Amino acid sequence: MRPLRWKRGYETGDPQADRRGRAFVDCINSLIEAAGQREHCHEMDEFITRFSAEAEQILQDHTMDVDLSAEFGRRLRAALPLSAYGSTACRQCGLCDLAQQKIAEHLDVPAQCLFRQP
Numbered sequence: 682m683r684p685l686r687w688k689r690g691y692e693t694g695d696p697q698a699d700r701r702g703r704a705f706v707d708c709i710n711s712l713i714e715a716a717g718q719r720e721h722c723h724e725m726d727e728f729i730t731r732f733s734a735e736a737e738q739i740l741q742d743h744t745m746d747v748d749l750s751a752e753f754g755r756r757l758r759a760a761l762p763l764s765a766y767g768s769t770a771c772r773q774c775g776l777c778d779l780a781q782q783k784i785a786e787h788l789d790v791p792a793q794c795l796f797r798q799p
Contacts, residue, residue, distance in 0.1 A: 682713050682716060682717065682726070682729055682730060682733070683713075684709075684710040684713050684714070685706045685709050685710055685713075685733060685736065685737060686706075687702070687703050687706050688740075690741065691740040691741065702740055705736065705740075705753070706736075706740070709732070709733055709736055712729060712732075712776070712779075712780065713729060713733065715776060715779060716729055716774075716776055719772075719774040719775065719776065720772045720774060721772050721774035721776055722763065722765040722770050722771055722772050722774070723765075723770070724763045724764065724765040724770065725763060725765070725774065725776055725777070728760065728763060732753070732756075732757075735753075735756075736753065757780055757781075758781070761777050761780055761781050762777035762778075762781070763777055
């Protein structure tokens with residue numbers, strides 16, 4: 682999976698919104714990096730791909746009027762753990778748990794990475 686790149690086209694002109702956007706891109710890239718270092722289920726691969734594409738679209742459309750960490754935190758909480766979790770398809774990679782843990786720790790702190798290890 683390719684990491685997201687911050688592009689000048691994502692800039693809104695609002696320094697605070699742009700910092701939040703950059704921080705969110707870093708958060709997604711942390712999850713992509715963690716996934717690249719662990720064997721994980723096909724469902725996680727599809728989930729990260731879809732999640733990254735949604736984030737890129739929001740950044741491209743300049744929909745920065747919401748806190749991205751909180752918005753995608755809600756989406757992640759609703760989607761995780763994946764249906765493969767605990768089944769024979771689960772690779773016990775820890776990515777579902779890692780994402781949930783970081784969401785719980787940082788959801789109330791704007792622009793904090795939801796996935797970065799402490």
